[in-house]
Amino acid sequence: MPDRVPIMLLPANVVRKLGRRTFPPVMLLLPLFPSLKGTLQEIRSEVGVDSFVTASLFSSFIYGLIFFLLSFALLSSRPITTDPLIFSIVLGAVFWLMFFILHIYYPGIIVKKIAAKENKDLLYALREMIIDIDGGVPLFDSMKNISAAGYGYISADFDWVVRQVESGxxxxxxxxxxxxxxxxxxxxxxxxxxxxxxxxxAKMSDALEGIAVAVEEYLLREIKNYSNNLNFLLLIYMLVGIVAPSLGITFMVLLSAFSGLGVTIEAVMMLIICTSIFQVVMIGYMASTRPDLFGG
Structure with missing residues (x-):
């Protein structure tokens, strides 16, 4: 299993080295995430919880620094009333906090993805085991075939089973x-x-057949539920990503005619940033909840 989450900018060897030093802010943050240690163990990561929190702080800081530099470079090139340095610092700090929280909770997302992939691969693995057992193949040999069949996490689990049995x-x-x-x-x-x-x-193939049918029904329900939820998510995406910016600017123009405040570049940029973040979150949510039935 990987020792880092996909969004982390630091490689695994650097993450391990960071854990060798004790940072006081990290020690204060550890009690806030009591379940993180168990989650890292579930994804079989060799990185300790202190190393992971430290690496998450550094990685999220890099993300915040990137947004700070981009915001400061953009605002400095335009005549605005707000101090671009203060605005950029606030924006960078907000993104630092957002990405830090995302780093901390991403191992839990990985656990759910692993379970979903196991359910997908388990259906095909069970079908092969049923055919093997009905054909007279012993259970151990059937599990050995599954471990070498390329069923992802299921093959890895059964490879562990085979090695344990062979060790006595x-x-x-x-x-x-x-x-x-x-x-x-x-x-x-x-x-x-x-x-x-x-x-x-009892007959092994009959016991496994019931599980295979249950897995197949579960996967079909997942596809139907995702299809139903996707229609609603697309509606929300279009409302916030397309309709809201247009109507938002229109309302600001109308209000400026009565109040005399005008449509400032800061207001337009905040509208663009907020809608962009929402669109990224919505796209990520739709992608993460997609049933991983056929992979990809």
Missing amino acids: VPEREVLKQLALKTESEFLKRAAWQMVNALESG
Whole structure:
């Protein structure tokens, strides 16, 4: 698993080195994120929570610095009443805070993405296991085939199971450990079904068939729910991203005719910045909630 989140600007080796030094601000921030340590463990990151928070502060500061420089360069080239330095500092600080919060919560997003990818890959892995078992292949050999079949996180999980069994751990105990450590609800159910089938002597393929049907129905529901939500999200996107800027400028022009304040460059820039941020957030939300059924 990667030791850094995709939006982090610092490489993994730098993140580890930062954790070797103790920064007082980081020690004050750690109690604010009690679940972060467990989340990093769930994504199997080797980076400690103190290293991750430190790296998040530095990475988000770089983002804030970029927005500060862009804002200051843009405002300094235009005659405005507001001090461009103060406005740029405030804007940079706001983006620093926003990106820091995003860095902290992004491992939780990764956990959900891993569980979603596991559910997608699990359907095909279960189908292959059912065919193998019905064809007379032992369960261990079937799991070994899954570990080498390229089913993403599912193959990695079963590769761990195979290595544990080959090292001498009983098959049932390893499957129980898999059920406890995975974030995929359906993989948990599949692992417990295999344990129950091994202990009771029930037909393994029948136990796995029920899980495969449940996964397939779940994925179809996800697609339907996303399709329904996407229509509403597109409506909000068009209202805020297209209609709101046009009407906002129109209202400011009308109000300036009565109040005499005029339409300042600061007001127009704030409108552009706010709508741009909203559009980026909406696009990111629509992309992150898209069912990862076929990958990509």
